[in-house]
Amino acid sequence: MAGWCSMNALRRLRVHAPGAQQVAVFVRSHHLPGEVSSVAARREHDSWVAEFEAAVGDHYWIRVDDGPPLLDPSCHDLLVTPDGPRSVVRDPWPRQRQGAPLAQSPVVYELHVRGFGRTFSGCIQHLDHVAGIGVNVIELMPVHPFDPQHNYWGYMPLVWGAVHRPYALQPERAAEEMAELVAAAHDRGMHVWLDVVFNHTGEGNASLPTHSLRGLDDDHAYRHHADGRYIDDSGCGNDINPGDPYVRELVLEALGRYADLGIDGFRFDLASLLTRDGGELVQMITDWAAPRGVALIAEPWDLGAYQVGSPVWPPGWLQWNDRFRDDVRGFLRGEPGLVGAIRQRVQGSPDQFGADGAQRTVNFVTAHDGLTLHDLTIVTSDRHRSWDTGPELRLQQLKNHVVLLLLSAGTPMWVMGDEFARTQDGNDNPYDIDGPLTWVDWARARAWHELTECIRSLVQLRRNHPPVDVRFYGVGAEVDDSHESRSIAWSASGLYVMVNAWWEQLTFDVQEPGDWQVVIATAEPAARGPGSFTLAPRSIVVLRR
Known part of the structure; x- marks a missing residue:
């Protein structure tokens, strides 16, 4: 070793x-x-x-x-x-067990240690809030050591198997304090997943200082073009060589250390870069994780490959699903031609993953990179599929997003603070900003309490009425998936969901019998009749029987 x-x-x-x-x-x-x-x-x-x-x-x-x-x-x-x-030089890290098996399917909350609580200890103080809205998995952004001079998110690791000292109150106890955060999450019935960055290192391109692997074995540790230049499909200056035995040893060593701190799962940043050896390293990771019961999650794309739904991922791997993000954003801002895509996303994206899509897709509308949920409603951008709704429609549109997220099949995830409309003032890439712009402003929790309560209710609805055996309708019996259609309805496990993404009222006739009662309405229906509801523009109504 x-x-x-x-x-x-x-x-x-x-x-x-x-x-x-x-x-x-x-x-x-x-x-x-x-x-x-x-x-x-x-x-x-x-x-x-x-x-x-x-x-x-x-x-x-x-x-x-x-x-x-x-x-x-x-x-x-x-x-x-x-x-x-x-x-x-330091003493061996502490060792503790993974958490008990989750009582319910995962609901994931992505957080940055410094942005969420400043330190591991500070994060513990806010865990009751996270657990209270129904979350049972927190996903920590990377804790690898990095140079904070020009980086905040932590995706430029100096080494893979250590813990970033500035996240600890006592820097020399960084691993112990991280273990304390993990244990505190376990005490609240939550698991902890960790975002790991094995696809590149913080050495960056050849113009930057040499800190480690470049000075030891540059020829084999990194991937190169024929002329000697680094291949840079990570966009971070270099790509690691997943076929190199030493690289593989370091990766598995780091995973083992973090798992010994009680980490329950790992999200692999730009995981597709780890498959450039034909999938051997991914299989080694799979074989390592199986006896430990560790969850594995891929971000299955990079600048040179897109592998969402690819057979390169062994059974059991979850995959971030950017198609869910893009299609939901586009549909809710009123783009045409997306009803068919939404039909796929709601049932677990079988068009991407096959029949077991609900067990493989991680659905999200927001993550650490890109706009926050709130900022999707203050920035008009075709690239982000976002739209400045104005203040009158803002809360309604935020609720629309979380309804689709939490009532679709798959594993839902959102980023810290979205539940009370955290804002970065429209900044979509604050990877190097360590300050109030990127820190959770807990004072917003009171002002946006209604959104938080909506999310809490949706998580409970999801657990009581899981999105399985989905049956689709339109405003009537048939789905209208024509190019100009902007409406869809579906029924699953005793819920009936009606979505009007159009800018005018639409009347939906409920297609299944029963004593249906409104449990969620992002806007009050304009009219109700026996078995019919006239939905306000850009609104969603959820019924329960």
Whole structure:
């Protein structure tokens, strides 16, 4: 296994550097910062091994030939210093079990540690709010260490198997404090999924500083064009090589460490880049996860491939479904020709995933990148399929989005604060903004309480009336899927949902018998009669019998 092994104060380090002529490890004493010792590593095949004395808290780095100081790719901890990032010696991480099996199907809440609660400990203070609206999975955005100077979201990892120190009240206890957050979620009946970024590293393109893998084995760790330039289908400067044995070892090592902190599932950023070896690494991850009962979720696209619904994903993998996002946004803003697409999305996107689509699709209208739910109603953009509704229609349109999200088959997900209309003032890509714009403003919870209560009610409706065996109708018995149609209705498990995405009133005749009562109305129906409801423009009514 790569990295440190501890025998009292004797440390053992192994790194993969097949092209190196010499490798040395340098250690700066934590207690005597001016004291730096070094030891030459010995070659063992394509790896280099060094053994020496070091104390917990000491900084260490690697030099290959005459290159710059490098991080240990397998370190458990690191610190960004004025001289650059340095690996830090630390005790083994705590270990705890995954949470008990979920009592209900997942309802997912994506959050950024700093944006949501500033620290792991701060996040714990808001878990009761999240659990109270019916969420049973929180998905943490990446906790890999990164340089915060030009990054906020955390998608530029310096190493894969450590925890970002600034998220902890006591930086040297980052792993322990993360474990405490996970345990607190488990105590509330929630699971914790973690967003992991194995498709590239924060070393970026060749013009940026070399911190780790580039200085150890650039030829094999990264993918290159024939002329030596990095392949950059991640859009982040480099793509990792999923076929490299050392890369695979580091990936599985990091997953194991996080799982030992109690993490219940992993969302793989730009996961399609991990299939460039023909799917072998994905299968290795699948085989690793199965005995541990860990959930696996793919973001199945990148700049060079689109793999939503692809057979490259083994059974059991969930997949983010951007078609759900785009079709729901477009339909609700009144775009033509989308009734057929909405019919697919509501029943679990069988056109993409096959008959078991509801077990594979992660449905979302918003995520960390792009506009927040509120901002979909203040920005008019064809790219975002968004529309400035004006203040009179805003709450109604927000409710329309969450009704379709939470009453469709599949795993629903939304991003932190959407339940009380968090805004980023229309900014769709604040990856580098650490401040009030990207932090959850908890003061909005009171002003947007009605939206929060709508979501809470919808989650409960979903659980009492799961969206299975869906039967579709239009304003009458037949679905109108013509190009200019903007209406659809469906029945599932004792609910009858009528959607009018048009800008005029429409009268729906309920097509199934029963004593139907209104349980959700994003706008009050303009008229009601025996078995019929005239829906206000751009509104949804949900009936229950």
